[in-house]
Each structure stands twice: as C-alpha cells, then as structure tokens.
Amino acid sequence: MxxxxxxxxxxxxxxxxxxxxxxxxxxxxxxxxxxxxxxxxxxxxxxxxxxxxxxxxxxxxxxxxxxxxxxxxxxxxxxxxxxxxxxxxxxxxxxxxxxxxxxxxxxxxxxxxxxxxxxxxxxxxxxxxxxxxxxxxxxxxxxxxxxxxxxxxxxxxxxxxxxxxxxxxxxxxxxxxxxxxxxxxxxxxxxxxxxxxxDPAAREAALSARVETLTETRERAVDSVEAERRRIERDLHDGPQQRLVAIAMDLGLAKQRLSTDPGGVEELLDRAHASAKEAVVDLRRVARGIHPPVLTDRGLDAALSALAARSPVPVSVHVQPGPRPPARLEAIAYFSVSEALTNVAKHSGATSARVDVETREVDGRPVLQATVTDDGHGGVDPRRGSGLTGLRDRARAVDGEVLVSSPPGGPTVLTVRLPLAPAPTTTGGQP
Structure with missing residues (x-):
C-alpha cells in the first residue's frame, strides 16, 4: 500500500x-x-x-x-x-x-x-x-x-x-x-x-546522500552536455564546414570559367564532387558520435558489432537476446562500450577484446550489464582518468554503477550496470 x-x-x-x-x-x-x-x-x-x-x-x-x-x-x-x-x-x-x-x-x-x-x-x-x-x-x-x-x-x-x-x-x-x-x-x-x-535517522541520511548524488550527477551531466556541444561544433568546423566552403569555392570558379576555360571546369567539378563525398563521410562520423542511427533502428547488437568492426583491436561481441531495454539505457551502454574500446585501443596494449551484454538480476533488481574485457597489461587505476569519470557520470545519472578490475598484467574487466527498474524507496506517512 x-x-x-x-x-x-x-x-x-x-x-x-x-x-x-x-x-x-x-x-x-x-x-x-x-x-x-x-x-x-x-x-x-x-x-x-x-x-x-x-x-x-x-x-x-x-x-x-x-x-x-x-x-x-x-x-x-x-x-x-x-x-x-x-x-x-x-x-x-x-x-x-x-x-x-x-x-x-x-x-x-x-x-x-x-x-x-x-x-x-x-x-x-x-x-x-x-x-x-x-x-x-x-x-x-x-x-x-x-x-x-x-x-x-x-x-x-x-x-x-x-x-x-x-x-x-x-x-x-x-x-x-x-x-x-x-x-x-x-x-x-x-x-x-x-x-x-x-531507522528514521538512517533513512534521512540515505535520502540526504541520494540528494547529494543527484545534485552532483546533474552538475556533471550539464558539464558533459556542454563539452559534447563544443566537441560537435569543433568537429563540424574542422570537417564538414571546411569541405563545404571548398565545394562552394570550386563551384564558383567553375561558373566563372565556364565560358573561358571549359577544360578547367571539368577538373573543378571533379574536385567539388570528391569534396562533397568526403563531407558526407565527415557528417556521418559526427552524427555517429551524437547517436548512431543503427542503434535506434536495430538495437545494441548491431550497433556494437559496427563499433567493433571499426576498432583497431579485434573485438568479439556477444549480446544476450531478449526484449530491448529502454532507449536511454541503450544509449548509455553503447557510449560506455565505445569509450571503453577507445581506451583499450589507446592505452591497454591488448591484442583482443570481448564485449558481453546481458540482462541479469543484481541485489534483487534487473539490470542491463555491459562487460568489456581485454588481454592488455592491466594496471588501470579507477580513481584516475577522465574517461572512467565520464563513464561513471553516465551510469550514475540512471542509478547505475561502473566496476573496474585491472590487476597488473591484466586482464582488465570493465563492467557497467544500468538498472532496468528504479530502486525501491520507503517513506512513511499519515494523512
């Protein structure tokens, strides 16, 4: 009741x-x-x-x-x-x-x-x-x-x-x-x-800790969104925008030479065509960083498989079949795995990695669990590194957690747990 x-x-x-x-x-x-x-x-x-x-x-x-x-x-x-x-x-x-x-x-x-x-x-x-x-x-x-x-x-x-x-x-x-x-x-x-x-005192302390966690998570989420916005602006400026400017210039020159140098017009049009195709590739890359369309259309299995195919380190992906989790949890799981695989490629020295995604029960609650395992040299310090901090902020925004096991010599195992149901709360009252 x-x-x-x-x-x-x-x-x-x-x-x-x-x-x-x-x-x-x-x-x-x-x-x-x-x-x-x-x-x-x-x-x-x-x-x-x-x-x-x-x-x-x-x-x-x-x-x-x-x-x-x-x-x-x-x-x-x-x-x-x-x-x-x-x-x-x-x-x-x-x-x-x-x-x-x-x-x-x-x-x-x-x-x-x-x-x-x-x-x-x-x-x-x-x-x-x-x-x-x-x-x-x-x-x-x-x-x-x-x-x-x-x-x-x-x-x-x-x-x-x-x-x-x-x-x-x-x-x-x-x-x-x-x-x-x-x-x-x-x-x-x-x-x-x-x-x-x-115990009312214990319940009050738990609620206070919850409020502090939510406040901290909200501040970090705002900072994360602002940093993401600046990254997108930088990517658009350095990539597609520069190519679109070059295309406009080539088309302008082609228009001027159309009557005086018909042979040079074809070369300018070919260059503009090549720049347009490169701009499309750049736009797709930027869009994929925001939210990959394949994740929306086909779910985690296809999105992570595409992510693994682009990784310089061989990655095997195993996603447990079953009902699709909520879209927000899919997005957090995808970007957490993406960040983890980026760290594997940059810092671990691994020759292979494995991604496992499953739905399981932890402490009486169903959770979406994504695990990234690599055979690198290990020694990851969970208390350091902005990448792990970003992963924790993403997970804590939905009451999730990030666990890291990385003894010296490896392997490194990073586990992201995202609850599919909210944590039970107990409050008392008298109307």
Whole structure:
C-alpha cells in the first residue's frame, strides 16, 4: 500500500477529522484483542523451541516460526495503514555486499518481528480489552431504556427513571470513544515504528546522500552536455564546414570559367564532387558520435558489432537476446562500450577484446550489464582518468554503477550496470 504523505503532517487534524479517524482506530484496537492470542502463541512457540534442545526437528520448526512472524508483520503493516491511516516503513535489508550466509543467517528482521508480536500481544490484552469493554458497556447502557418495567439487576429493582440517565451516559461515552481510539491507536503506531520500522535517522541520511548524488550527477551531466556541444561544433568546423566552403569555392570558379576555360571546369567539378563525398563521410562520423542511427533502428547488437568492426583491436561481441531495454539505457551502454574500446585501443596494449551484454538480476533488481574485457597489461587505476569519470557520470545519472578490475598484467574487466527498474524507496506517512 502506498503512503499518501510524509512522516510529519503538514498540520494537525481538526477535532472532526480526529473523531472520524477514531472509528477505524477502534476497530483496529478490537482486532488487537482478538489477535493477541495468536501473536502470543507464535511467540511462545518460538521461545519454547529456542530454549529446548536443538534437534533436526526443532531447528526447522524455529525457522518456520520466525518466517511466520515475519509474514505476520507484513500483514500488520497493511492493517495499520488501512485502519490507522499511517504507513510504517519496512525494516532495512542486510547490506547486499555481505555474503549470502550472513545476509540470511544474521538477518535481524525475523527476530524484530518476534519482538513486535510480543509487544502487540501484551498491548492487545490491555488496550484492546479496555476499548472492547468500554464499547460493550456503552452499547449496553444505550439499551437500558428497553428494560421491562420492574426489571431486577444485581438483586435490586430498577427504578423507572434510571435507564434514561444510563442511556445518556452510554451515548456520551460512545461519542467520546473515537477520541480514545485515536489516542490509543498511536500506541500501536509507536510500537510498530519501534520494532518493525526502518531507522528514521538512517533513512534521512540515505535520502540526504541520494540528494547529494543527484545534485552532483546533474552538475556533471550539464558539464558533459556542454563539452559534447563544443566537441560537435569543433568537429563540424574542422570537417564538414571546411569541405563545404571548398565545394562552394570550386563551384564558383567553375561558373566563372565556364565560358573561358571549359577544360578547367571539368577538373573543378571533379574536385567539388570528391569534396562533397568526403563531407558526407565527415557528417556521418559526427552524427555517429551524437547517436548512431543503427542503434535506434536495430538495437545494441548491431550497433556494437559496427563499433567493433571499426576498432583497431579485434573485438568479439556477444549480446544476450531478449526484449530491448529502454532507449536511454541503450544509449548509455553503447557510449560506455565505445569509450571503453577507445581506451583499450589507446592505452591497454591488448591484442583482443570481448564485449558481453546481458540482462541479469543484481541485489534483487534487473539490470542491463555491459562487460568489456581485454588481454592488455592491466594496471588501470579507477580513481584516475577522465574517461572512467565520464563513464561513471553516465551510469550514475540512471542509478547505475561502473566496476573496474585491472590487476597488473591484466586482464582488465570493465563492467557497467544500468538498472532496468528504479530502486525501491520507503517513506512513511499519515494523512
């Protein structure tokens, strides 16, 4: 369920809104009482198994109980969101760089789930019982006028005038109950945030780091676009523009000599024709540097194969078949591989290189992964070189990453990972 707002409300809800929100909160608290027995049963089962002898039978029972507690917490987060209109962010996962056995075996989330069930079991037997008792009492009081004349309660006859003040008191209590439910509902939210929610300070730090990364990436992207614009202007000025000027001059001279030197006109036209063909080649080269048409028309496989064919170092290309990734990711992958192959040709001393492009899952997210491997002398320092910085900036613009492995003596392996889906974010809120 998606939260509606942030953790801190923009303003405190009015009395009327509190009263309306209190009714579903009362339902939630009554459910607390009904579920308390279930929660405590799961807790006692886990504790009893853990304190008993660890056998081949007891250990799976303990694991299943912890998994059950973890699953019940997911349902509890949903119940709090529905009845209390508050989103409780889930607990953080173990860092993905840890070994699998540490991420699974030392995961605190099942144990925190067990703690939450313990707290909710005890709270359900107190707060839930209090609310249920008051609700039942108010409803019984409202029904007092329906007592027959001469009714006897607790061994005494009820006077005819007694049921009406009792009913009035029950009505007042019933009208005030939503306010009590709203207050006690916040106890449920506090317990959930204490036991099964992510750390607000850690979440704020992560969001701050994210903002800083986006700001830095945006500044570098602007600088990169400006540098690219200057490069295109320089390439157009040094190549096609000069050739087009030469063509105009040759055609002008041919026009002047048309009546006086017909033999020289043919030579000028041949030279202008040759310059026009060279200008077309130059324009194609500049356009390819902006965005190769083959990438748009035929995808990464054909574009990288064409790129490899122009490389002075023999390059083999292997692209995993499957659905085409988004155009922006294709472009980033293409230019990253292009930059990597340029570095291979200039600096690595390699005799061959290999490009592998595949879609795989990393840390639970699908990513487009492009890997460039060469058999050069290695020794690449990832902290130096504007080429690697440019690759990182391209990848970080879409939450990607660039990994470099280049021991002395080689081989050098450069891996670009571009997520196909955005990273999951967790925010909390109370409307």
């Amino acid at each position: 998606t939260p509606a707002t942030t953790d801190t409300p923009a303003r405190r809800p009015g009395v009327g809104r509190v009263w309306l929100l209190g009714w579903p909160a009362l339902v939630h608290l009554v459910l607390d009482l009904l579920l308390a027995v279930v929660f405590l049963t799961v807790v006692l089962s886990a504790v009893g198994t853990a304190l008993g002898s660890i056998t081949l039978v007891a250990l799976p029972v303990l694991v299943l109980t912890l998994l059950l507690a973890f699953g019940m917490v997911g349902a509890e987060r949903w119940r709090i969101a529905v009845f209390l209109r508050t989103w409780v962010p889930p607990m953080e996962r173990r860092p993905p760089h840890l070994p699998a056995w540490r991420r699974i075996g030392l995961d605190p989330r099942p144990w925190r789930s067990l703690l939450y069930l313990t707290l909710m079991g005890l709270w359900g037997l107190t707060g839930g019982l209090l609310v249920t008792t008051l609700l039942a009492g108010s409803l019984v009081a409202l029904a007092a006028p329906a007592l027959p004349d001469g009714a006897v309660l607790l061994g005494r006859e009820v006077a005819p005038w007694v049921p009406w003040p009792v009913a009035a008191g029950g009505a007042v209590l019933l009208l005030l109950m939503p306010f009590l439910g709203w207050v006690l509902g916040h106890v449920d939210v506090a317990l959930a945030r204490l036991a099964i929610s992510s």
